[in-house]
Amino acid sequence: MTDGVPTWEEVARDHGRFMYTVAYRLAGNDEDAQDVVQESLIRVKRGLERYQPGSLEGWLARIVTNVFLDEVRRRRRRPTDALPDDPERVLPTSxxxxxxxxxxxxxxxxxxxxxxxxxxxxxxxxxxxxxxxxxxxxxxxxxxxxxxxxxxxxxxxxxxxxxxxxx
Amino acid sequence: MNREPTKPDEDVLSAYLDGECTAVETAWVEEQLAASPEMRAVLDDVRAARDAVRALPLRDAPPEFWEHLLATGPERADGPVEDPAGAPALVAAGDGAPVDLAAARRRRRPSRWVAAVAGVAAALVIGAVVFVPQEQSVTPPVAALTDAHAVRSSLQDDAVSALVPLAVRGGFGR
CATH class of the missing domain: 1.10.10.10 (Winged helix-like DNA-binding domain superfamily/Winged helix DNA-binding domain)
Structure with missing residues (x-):
């Protein structure tokens, strides 16, 4: 960590579970949640240079949300892709x-x-x-x-x- | 916010639960709740839904997901961005190139040729284990063979062999 700014690995280790939970609740299934978190961490890595120390989880939640909504928009443009709107599809079998x-x-x-x-x-x-x-x-x-x-x-x-x- | 509601407004009940009301709104809500069983019922419903979602457990990704991610990096991190959290999302028409999560999924999974190579390697290892001749160690049942020989010799009236059961068995272990 430098000047209160974590590395992306620290973000993944310390806040990965939080990010994954938000992604899972938004997306409704593990497969999409993993994709959302992976893409979110790409954005985290690219955006850390400009991150101002503050509410890290708030910042992460916004990134996860943006990634999720980008994907929703993309799938709406390509309706052959399944959206996580079907409760039967998203029911986890844990x-x-x-x-x-x-x-x-x-x-x-x-x-x-x-x-x-x-x-x-x-x-x-x-x-x-x-x-x-x-x-x-x-x-x-x-x-x-x-x-x-x-x-x-x-x-x-x-x-x-x-x-x-x-x- | 200095909104002064003039009629029952359900929306304010969630804000009331979340501590997001102004003092004026809070006073109004409490007045309504005291007077209206319907408002109290709505508040109970909203509270139940809120508590149910808040009680959901944290969700864990499979351990291999994090192992892979930390070992290889999230990839495609080719430069800084303006503000990855700043793009308005729900009402915006778009904020640049949309992500393709299917591509992220492909990056995370080994390609088919890697799987094929792994399969061939596994088959070779199994073949080597099954078909290569192994050196076998044999432990002959010396004592049983000696006794059998003694019995057989006795039946044949061999005087020397008849003495074998009486002999002390030797060995290199002494």
Whole structure:
């Protein structure tokens, strides 16, 4: 680390799990999450020279989000590529010791993945990456009021999906 | 923000939960919650959804993903960029050349010819193990053979051989 600026290897070692979690919650599956993290680390490596020490995880969350949304746009231009919108596709089959807890996590992940991007992204940035509304607004290039509205609607949709799933 | 809501506004409930309301908004929300069971129900729903997502565990990538990445580097890091975190994403039409994650995936995986070479090498190793003659060590059952010879000799009335069971067995181990 030089002058508070980490190397990309330090970022990968110390914050890789955070980056991967954000990527996974956004993308909904491991394959795409790995691609997002790999591309994000390329951008981290290229951008470290200009990084100003501060909220490193906030900076990383923005990079991961941008990579994810770039990929969403690219796939929309090439609709033959699968989008992670199908909950059946994104359900992780992770064997766990606590099957009840795993099933609950899977249900929440599936509901999250079923949200449209414009609602899922603010929810993930707020509730997974722990970003403030202002940080989310800056990441997405939208007003804070839009973040507030999309976040609320996203949570309402999530709640409805989880209730219907439990019924 | 000095917004003064004049009618129930659900959006503000999430902001209230997240501590993102102004003092004026907070007062308004609390007044609404005290008076309206519907608002309380909505707040409960939003809180449940928020808590569910926040309770999701951290996700681990497979160990080989990090091993490969740290061993080879993320690649394509050919120069500094303006601000990799700065591009507005959700509403922007585009921010330059889009990434191609399929290409990243191909970079991360060994190519087919590498897999083919690895397969041929594995076959050669297996062949060598199976087909090359191995030196075998043999331990003859000396004691059993001696006894059998003694029995056989006794039956043949060989006086010398009949004494074999009475002899002390020798060996290089003494």
């Amino acid at each position: 064997p766990g010791a606590d099957e009840v807890s795993t099933q609950l996590s899977d249900d929440i992940q599936a509901a999250l993945a079923a949200l449209p991007d414009e609602f899922r992204v603010p929810v993930v940035l707020c509730d997974v990456a722990d970003q403030s509304y202002e940080q989310i607004a800056a990441s997405l290039g939208v007003p804070v009021g839009t973040v507030r509205s999309r976040l609320h609607r996203g949570r309402r949709m999530l709640r409805t999906m989880l209730s219907e799933g439990a019924a």
